[in-house]
Amino acid sequence: MMQSSLNTESKGLHVALIMDGNGRWGLARGLTRLDGHRAGAATFRDIVSAAVPLGISTLTVYAFSSDNWKRPTPEVRGLMKLFAFYLQQETERCVANGVRLSVIGRRDRLPASLLAAIDLAEARTGGGARLHLRIALDYSARHAIAQGLPFTPGPDVDLLVRTGGEQRLSDFLLYECAYAELLFTPCLWPDFSPAELERALGAFRKRDRRFGGLTTSPST
Numbered sequence: 001m002m003q004s005s006l007n008t009e010s011k012g013l014h015v016a017l018i019m020d021g022n023g024r025w026g027l028a029r030g031l032t033r034l035d036g037h038r039a040g041a042a043t044f045r046d047i048v049s050a051a052v053p054l055g056i057s058t059l060t061v062y063a064f065s066s067d068n069w070k071r072p073t074p075e076v077r078g079l080m081k082l083f084a085f086y087l088q089q090e091t092e093r094c095v096a097n098g099v100r101l102s103v104i105g106r107r108d109r110l111p112a113s114l115l116a117a118i119d120l121a122e123a124r125t126g127g128g129a130r131l132h133l134r135i136a137l138d139y140s141a142r143h144a145i146a147q148g149l150p151f152t153p154g155p156d157v158d159l160l161v162r163t164g165g166e167q168r169l170s171d172f173l174l175y176e177c178a179y180a181e182l183l184f185t186p187c188l189w190p191d192f193s194p195a196e197l198e199r200a201l202g203a204f205r206k207r208d209r210r211f212g213g214l215t216t217s218p219s220t
């Protein structure tokens with residue numbers, strides 16, 4: 001089986017984000033769940049802009065899990081449209097900022113319009129060398145592992161942040177998170193901000209990462 005390499009701070013960090021809480025954010029404001037997803041897309045854009053100055057070289061985000069197909073059709077359709085719209089809107093900004101955009105996950109169940117937007121975005125941004133932005137769509141880590149990881153595993157995840165208060169991985173990057181530091185925050189995704197991300201990275205840098213070894217030389 002393919003072994004992904006351990007990342008180091010000098011290469012830049014691999015941060016993974018589970019962007020949870022959009023639906024609750026919308027409903028709490030008397031809006032729809034889809035309004036929450038739209039607000040989440042705006043937050044996502046801000047987080048991508050903040051990533052490189054914060055020392056991140058790879059950012060992988062969970063946008064749609066393979067289990068999310070269970071949601072009501074209007075929400076699923078709305079999300080698919082939002083993803084295509086986002087890719088169309090952001091591709092040139094990614095090119096201008098050295099962001100390479102990739103989509104991980106299954107491609108065989110996505111709508112044709114979204115597939116076209118993905119192909120274009122990946123082709124246009126392929127030369128980006130400052131940040132690798134990986135968007136997980138129709139993604140299931142178990143499925144990827146069972147298939148022998150055909151969704152191109154990224155480098156090992158250094159820090160995984162989940163917003164929205166739940167404390168679980170929900171089938172995201174199970175292989176790449178073998179030694180990830182995990183951070184859970186009650187903040188709903190649309191309320192997450194570059195300042196929150198900076199705080200999360202501050203907490204991450206205080207953690208003692210041993211990768212199964214020892215921090216100090218043993219005395220015996």
Ligand code: FPP
Pocket residue numbers: 019020021022023024025037038040041042044062063064065068082083086135164189
């Ligand atoms: C989980 O919150 C969020 C999603 C299933 C969708 C994530 C999508 C975005 C953040 C939109 C922007 C992304 C891109 C790539 C443009 P939830 O709906 O489960 O929230 P809840 O727990 O409050 O119901």
